[in-house]
Amino acid sequence: MKKNKLLFLFLFISSTIIAQKKAFVIFDSEGSETTYQELFLQSKKADIILFGELHDNPINHWLQIELTKDLFNNSEKLLLGAEMMEADNQLVIDEYLSGLVSASKLDSETKTWPNFKTDYLPLIKFCKDNKLSFIATNVPRRYASIVYKFGFDTLNFLSNEAKTYIAPLPILFDKTLSSYQEMLNIGMGHGGDNLLKSQALKDATMAYFILKNLIEGFKFIHFHGAFHSKNFEGINWYLKQENKEVKTLIISSYEQEDLDQLDENQIGIADYIIVTPTNMTKTH
Numbered sequence: 543m544k545k546n547k548l549l550f551l552f553l554f555i556s557s558t559i560i561a562q563k564k565a566f567v568i569f570d571s572e573g574s575e576t577t578y579q580e581l582f583l584q585s586k587k588a589d590i591i592l593f594g595e596l597h598d599n600p601i602n603h604w605l606q607i608e609l610t611k612d613l614f615n616n617s618e619k620l621l622l623g624a625e626m627m628e629a630d631n632q633l634v635i636d637e638y639l640s641g642l643v644s645a646s647k648l649d650s651e652t653k654t655w656p657n658f659k660t661d662y663l664p665l666i667k668f669c670k671d672n673k674l675s676f677i678a679t680n681v682p683r684r685y686a687s688i689v690y691k692f693g694f695d696t697l698n699f700l701s702n703e704a705k706t707y708i709a710p711l712p713i714l715f716d717k718t719l720s721s722y723q724e725m726l727n728i729g730m731g732h733g734g735d736n737l738l739k740s741q742a743l744k745d746a747t748m749a750y751f752i753l754k755n756l757i758e759g760f761k762f763i764h765f766h767g768a769f770h771s772k773n774f775e776g777i778n779w780y781l782k783q784e785n786k787e788v789k790t791l792i793i794s795s796y797e798q799e800d801l802d803q804l805d806e807n808q809i810g811i812a813d814y815i816i817v818t819p820t821n822m823t824k825t826h
Contacts, residue, residue, distance in 0.1 A: 566601045566818045567801045573809040578605075581793070581814045582612055588791035589761060590752060592777055594768030594812065596795045598824040603661040605816060606765055610668060618761050622669055623677035625748060625766035626655050626662050629707040632678045639670045653683070657826040665765065679751040679764065681708050681744050690733065690740040697743075709746035714783060715739060721775045745770055749780030753788075768794045772811050797822065 570576045585591055593609070595602040614620055627635060631652040638648040645663060648654075655662065669676040685708055688696050694713055697705075705711065715738075717723070722738045733740075748766065756762050770776040771792050778790055794812035797820045798805050808815055 564801050564819075565822075566605075566816055569804040569808075569815045569817060571810055571813050571815075573804040573806070576814070582609065584813065585609065585613060585761075585791055586616070586618065587789065589756065589789045590781065591761065591763045591791045591793065592771040593763060593765050594771045594792070594794045595765060596797065596818075597655070597661075597767060598657065598826050599795060599797070599818060599822060600661075600825050601818045601822060602795050602816060603664075603825065607664055607668065610665065610763060613761065613763070614668075614672060614674075619757075619759055621675050621677065621755060621757065621760050621762045622665060623679045623748075623752060623755070623762065623764045624662060624665070625680045625744070625764075625770060626658070627676075627678035628653060628680045628682045629678050629747065629751060630682050635666065635676055635678055638666065639676060641670075660825055662765075675755065677751055677755045679748040681747040686740045686743055689743050690736050693736055694739055694743075707747075708743065709750040709780075713739070713743055713746050714780070715742050716779075719773075719775045719779060721769060721772045724772075725769070741776075745776040746780045749777045749784070752777070753781065753784055756788075768796070774812070 568576050568578060568581055570580075593606055595606065610620065610622065634643065634648055634651045637643045638645065643651070645667070648666070649658060649663075666676050668674070685697065685700070685704070694715070697708065697711055697713070700708075717735060717738050722741065725741060726738060748764065748770065752762055752764055764777070766777065771778050772794060774792055778792060781788055781790060792812040793814050793816065794808075795816045795818070796805065796808050797818050799820050801817055801819065804815060804817060
């Protein structure tokens, strides 16, 4: 009888430990653990939410659609946009939103990412179902490639139509921003200033289309890779250059083995940091 009790106790403790596995933890800018409810409440106060994701992280994508739904269901007027759709694809997106073309046509007619159907189409479909706008904010990749090869000056030779798909020239550029310097260090100097300029063109263009489409009384939720708003820079830096009064909320994402405490190097990189285990399954 005593052995049975000990066996039961062991099994109970073991099952309890397994049940306590966490899929994610949210930390605030100071590195303190917080709640989704707190993130949601602060999101309601922002004009623009910059949601920095890890592109292949399923928890990030789930929280993106959940936050969007929760804000919408709490009577927030929303505009959505994303890095994953390039500005010259806006016409096809609008045709999908209005019901003129199918989701498969949207996929085939635009330069979608490998995880488009699972991770980004649900956001666009939510807009379609609820009659919301979805803005393609990113620069066409061919223009970012030109800058990477030849620098900013080459953009002056684009046609007037082509220039409507990028931020107004000249592109403001500060290579001393910490996120750009980190990128340069990761690349071990490869690409030099032009690597940073191509990144800056993307950041500037995304910020431009966010502000261009922002309507008073509406909240713009923008989805992009976490690096594009890390340290309150990137897109956020360009937004503030144009409008210092606009209220932004920065959400970042990070993976680490232990979820009990935020990696000290990630403290202060955003208003909220969503942390998931490094062994989290990937969407592609």
